[in-house]
Amino acid sequence: MTTQTPTTEATQTAPLLMKVRGMSMSYGEGAQENKIIENLDLDVEFGQFISIVGPSGVGKTTLLRCLSGLLRPKAGTIEVSGTQISGPHPDLAVVFQDYSRSLMPWMTTRENVAFPLQGKGMGKTERNNLADENLAAVGLAGQGDKFPWEMSGGMQQRVAIARALAYNAKVLLMDEPFASVDAQTRFDLEDLVLDLQHKLGVTILLVTHDIDEALYLADKVVVIAEKPATVVDEIITDFGDTRDQLATKADPRFAEARARILVRLRKD
Amino acid sequence: MKESTISPGLLTVQRVVAIGVLFGIWQLIIASGTMPSMLPGVTQIFAGIGETIVSPLFWEALGKTLLAALTGWVLASVIGVILGLTIGSVRFLDRSSNILIDFGRSFPVLALMPVVIMLLGSNSIMEIVVVGLSCLWPVLVQTIYGARRQESAVADTVAVFRIPVMLRFRRVLLPSAMPFIATGVRISASIAILVAVGVEVISQAPGIGRQITLMQQAQRWDMAFAYLFFAGLVGWGIAALLQLGENRLLKWKRQNDD
Numbered sequence: 001m002t003t004q005t006p007t008t009e010a011t012q013t014a015p016l017l018m019k020v021r022g023m024s025m026s027y028g029e030g031a032q033e034n035k036i037i038e039n040l041d042l043d044v045e046f047g048q049f050i051s052i053v054g055p056s057g058v059g060k061t062t063l064l065r066c067l068s069g070l071l072r073p074k075a076g077t078i079e080v081s082g083t084q085i086s087g088p089h090p091d092l093a094v095v096f097q098d099y100s101r102s103l104m105p106w107m108t109t110r111e112n113v114a115f116p117l118q119g120k121g122m123g124k125t126e127r128n129n130l131a132d133e134n135l136a137a138v139g140l141a142g143q144g145d146k147f148p149w150e151m152s153g154g155m156q157q158r159v160a161i162a163r164a165l166a167y168n169a170k171v172l173l174m175d176e177p178f179a180s181v182d183a184q185t186r187f188d189l190e191d192l193v194l195d196l197q198h199k200l201g202v203t204i205l206l207v208t209h210d211i212d213e214a215l216y217l218a219d220k221v222v223v224i225a226e227k228p229a230t231v232v233d234e235i236i237t238d239f240g241d242t243r244d245q246l247a248t249k250a251d252p253r254f255a256e257a258r259a260r261i262l263v264r265l266r267k268d
Numbered sequence: 269m270k271e272s273t274i275s276p277g278l279l280t281v282q283r284v285v286a287i288g289v290l291f292g293i294w295q296l297i298i299a300s301g302t303m304p305s306m307l308p309g310v311t312q313i314f315a316g317i318g319e320t321i322v323s324p325l326f327w328e329a330l331g332k333t334l335l336a337a338l339t340g341w342v343l344a345s346v347i348g349v350i351l352g353l354t355i356g357s358v359r360f361l362d363r364s365s366n367i368l369i370d371f372g373r374s375f376p377v378l379a380l381m382p383v384v385i386m387l388l389g390s391n392s393i394m395e396i397v398v399v400g401l402s403c404l405w406p407v408l409v410q411t412i413y414g415a416r417r418q419e420s421a422v423a424d425t426v427a428v429f430r431i432p433v434m435l436r437f438r439r440v441l442l443p444s445a446m447p448f449i450a451t452g453v454r455i456s457a458s459i460a461i462l463v464a465v466g467v468e469v470i471s472q473a474p475g476i477g478r479q480i481t482l483m484q485q486a487q488r489w490d491m492a493f494a495y496l497f498f499a500g501l502v503g504w505g506i507a508a509l510l511q512l513g514e515n516r517l518l519k520w521k522r523q524n525d526d
């Protein structure tokens with residue numbers, strides 16, 4: 001994907017797709033205030049695959065909901081393509097943790113994928129064709145007439161990914177997308193997402209508690225920890241474009257990076 | 269929903285036996301002589317039913333009653349669904365209208381009839397209004413329940429993909445509340461027939477209810493009971509039809525609950 005953006009800062013070498021500065025988030029008010037995230041910075045470049053890794057309950061879902069415009073942060077700024085967002089943004093699509101519930105059971109998979117396009121005002125033939133194309137891209141060719149509840153968890157997750165792809169957003173935000181499928185399905189889905197990212201050039205920001213998954217997928221791993229959560233480390237991985245579930249994970253640099261993250265998460 | 273494990277053949281036998289027992293009890297009561305003598309026996313009622321079926325007067329009356337009942341019911345369903353989805357999905361409206369709706373649903377609409385007759389006269393418009401007011405509450409209350417139970421993952425999805433309000437209403441809110449709406453609509457279908465007949469008895473607006481009163485005045489108790497029987501049959505038939513439609517329409521719901 002080749003996209004040009006307005007250069008907001010002359011000093012910036014690569015134009016940023018997303019820029020988060022000093023973001024803080026809390027639930028509740030006054031004495032009840034529960035600080036979840038404090039003073040978080042994040043840069044997302046075009047075409048990058050970023051994993052955000054942190055322990056359960058640290059605030060990953062909260063962070064992703066802020067980034068997707070579903071929650072308004074208490075402080076700080078979130079810019080997408082150079083403009084600050086104040087709610088859900090057409091450049092952002094989300095694959096939810098609770099994917100099976102995020103699909104509408106009264107719609108076929110084709111209708112589910114086409115639904116956001118209908119919201120954009122696209123005609124029926126065009127949106128159905130696009131839905132079929134994207135279903136095929138995630139390995140569900142010819143399954144458009146099935147209902148989500150006729151499918152396995154892994155297939156439902158593919159539908160959710162197809163829906164996000166069809167929406168044609170610049171950034172895909174994914175919240176622990178593979179947490180509730182079995183190990184083999186999980187590996188298949190990870191490789192599918194990597195493959196799609198290379199083919200389509202979308203930018204992906206994925207949140208997970210799984211260190212191996214974070215490292216295997218990402219160009220950059222952002223480690224968040226502590227309470228309130230903040231960025232405690234950033235690791236640029238260097239495993240190249242073609243990754244393999246066995247070879248990549250056997251790479252000494254993989255073990256080294258994993259150890260570094262473990263140490264980071266153990267302290268505090 | 270749990271399916272009954274009983275075989276359909278046995279079920280039919282049980283039902284026939286139940287009806288037979290009912291007829292037996294009826295006949296016993298008549299025979300015991302504790303009831304006024306004008307009360308017709310089972311055979312007389314069956315004769316009356318036979319006579320009614322071939323009577324053009326009956327079919328005309330039935331048509332009038334059905335038309336009023338259906339019109340009131342459809343109007344109430346449409347208004348109830350639109351109003352209910354709006355109230356149930358907007359928290360502020362839901363909270364502020366709570367008391368009003370609880371009051372309205374327990375208000376005896378039939379008691380309001382004299383006022384409605386005074387305003388509109390003793391005609392089918394009046395009948396439709398009373399039927400509609402009676403049908404509105406079950407639909408409204410059920411729809412509000414349904415709209416409230418919006419899955420949070422669905423709400424997030426709708427927000428993230430920036431689905432416009434009207435599309436959300438039609439393709440998300442309406443179908444997700446449909447299991448509840450269907451129950452409300454089915455309940456109010458029975459109410460519609462009941463109230464329509466009742467209104468006709470009280471106000472003498474044309475229809476089955478008026479015929480029942482006329483037959484009573486003419487001392488034709490067998491015919492009066494035959495008309496009553498048909499009023500019940502129609503209500504039951506409509507409810508059964510709706511249940512059938514509901515089962516087809518909500519296939520996704522049952523699958524989803526498993």
Ligand SMILES: Nc1ncnc2c1ncn2[C@@H]1O[C@H](COP(=O)(O)OP(=O)(O)O)[C@@H](O)[C@H]1O
Binds near residue numbers: 027034057059
């Ligand atoms: N809607 C909410 N209201 C209040 N507290 C919440 C809410 N959502 C999450 N939390 C709290 O915020 C913390 C972080 O939750 P979450 O973002 O879901 O973490 P993670 O996704 O990393 O497991 C938890 O302690 C959780 O109890």
Ligand SMILES: [Mg+2]
Binds near residue numbers: 060061062097176
């Ligand atoms: Mg989470």
